[in-house]
Amino acid sequence: MTFMSVAHYLQLVERYWRSQDGAKVASFLSLRHEHAGYANYHIESPEGIVERFLTAPIDELVILHLKCLFAISQSDYLSAYNIQSNLTQTFTKILQSQKEENWSLPIMYVLCLDLRLLAQLAENQRSGINEKPGEMLEKAAECLMGCFRVCAADNRSAEEDTKRIGMLALVNQLFKVYFRINKLHLCKPLIRAIESSPFKESFSLSQQITYRYFVGRKAMFDSDYKVADEYLTYAFENCHKLSKKNKTLILIYLVPVKMLLGYIPSKEVLEKYDVIQLWDLVQAVCQGNLKAFDEIMEKHETFFIKCGIYLIVDKLKIIAYRNLxxxxxxxxxxxxxxxxxxxxxxxxxxxxxxxxxxxxxxxxxxxxxxxxxxxxxxxxxxxxxxxxxxxxxxxxxx
Missing domain, CATH: 1.10.10.10 (Winged helix-like DNA-binding domain superfamily/Winged helix DNA-binding domain)
Known part of the structure; x- marks a missing residue:
């Protein structure tokens, strides 16, 4: 995007809204789009200029978006989150009013992603305040659930018309919140909704990979290792080969699951994806060397805890017993x-x-x-x- 005046920006937003170009409007409401970095878009009270160019209901969305950019420019993430939350709720009402349309789903994706990211920043900013940890993320999840309910309530059967094709993107955002605040039990009804969806195979591959990664992790925590293996393996095998960081992330959980099911990873695989921390563990397990196993658990304790795999890795000791x-x-x-x-x-x-x-x-x-x-x-x-x-x-x- 080349530098443009706010007036030109507003004219384009109006044009794209009228033409129902959801992707274009979404980009102009994104906190990560190029325009968000320009100081002339950081407007504390943008009502006057916005109302000169935009009509309802897009005018209210843009007003809140520009106010959010201003708050971010002041590093006031608590205010920015509250504004983005208001923006998301306002859009949810618009989405619900569009009974026969789903062209605005790309806008929903952008607003919900930005809401979650701002909630994390706001959470960090208020960490010194004596308040309930995770509260901002919980509130963000409530907003996301509002959008999810609107999408889930659309009973039209045609894939190109129904809002239900937007459900998986919202579920993935909710998963990221629930895993962060350690409320995995809230994932269960979401999983049930997706598994019973007639559009289960129609969701984009990237969304399916993210979904299966989180469902696989939840199954791992529930000690359902066969399901965890199935979902994590799908995520790993279908993740783009150039997405090394994501494949590494998946492998951190897949390797302990595979080992509990009796599969032993090769050193080459662990080296390729930079999880060599697991290799000493694999050797100790294969050799039945319980002393080395305990030493490795202590040495890499911080890594295992940070990844959330300490307890499942500790269960590998049973295989070390078997080998001994x-x-x-x-x-x-x-x-x-x-x-x-x-x-x-x-x-x-x-x-x-x-x-x-x-x-x-x-x-x-x-x-x-x-x-x-x-x-x-x-x-x-x-x-x-x-x-x-x-x-x-x-x-x-x-």
Whole structure:
């Protein structure tokens, strides 16, 4: 965009609004568009000039947009958020009034994205104030839900007409809020709405990738690893090969899920996407080296917590137990393994607080999860493993 006067900008907005060019209007209402950086658009009271060029209802949207730009120019993100919230709610009423139209959906996408980003800035600005953490983001989510309800209520069946094709973009914005404020239970009705949508396969690929990434993460936190694997794998495989940052982000969650399902990632994959922090962990798990596992968990604790994967990574210890017990089985070369021998191996690798009963419990869990084929003879304190494939193999993930 070349530099233009506010008057010219307003004339273009009116023209695009009348021609129902939603994408063009959206760009002129975006806080990230080039015009937002020009000082002459930072107007504290723009009502006078706007009303000379624009008619209702677009005039009110532009007035609020310019006021928001002014607040941002003053680094007053709390005020900017409140204005953007008002702008979003005003647009929601307009969207609802457009009974037979959906051309303004691009405007909704832009306003809602900017609202969420401003809510984050406002949240940071008020962090020193003694108020409820996440409150600004929660309020933003309420505005987003207003738009979502309008879209979901449109019962027209034609894809080119219905507002329901805008639902997934809103769901992704809501996911980003709910994950940030740790209210994942609020995702459930949104997932149900999308999964039952007749337009499920019609949403853009980028929106589907984002959606599956968040649903996969939620499934991971719910310990539904097969669903997590399915959704995260889809997101990873369909993410553009040049979007290395996004593929790395997906892989951070996909790798622990895959490992819990019995797949082991290669070093090349982890190096390619800069998640080499996981390689030492993979080695410790594969070697059954519980001492190294505990040291790695401590060393990379901050990274794992920051990514939100500490608890799921800690669950990989069960696979390390499996691999250690397999080594004991191979050394003793018997299908009747004394529980005491397994405990001795555990103590040798730093698990000094594990007694025979706890060792037996670990073995029982491994048998229950199918990682060891056999049973426990409580009378003789032995693990009797199958003579055929007692330790089902882990699969290489490349």
């Amino acid at each position: 017990f397999k080594k004991v089985y191979l050394i003793l070369n018997t299908h009747q393994i004394p529980i005491e021998a397994l405990q001795t191996a555990l103590v040798y690798l730093g698990q000094t607080d594990v007694d025979l009963d706890e060792t037996e419990c670990i073995v029982a869990n491994l048998i229950y999860e199918g990682k060891i084929k056999g049973y426990i003879s409580h009378q003789h304190r032995k693990v009797v493993v199958s003579k055929q494939n007692p330790f089902p193999p882990l699969t290489s993930l490349s």
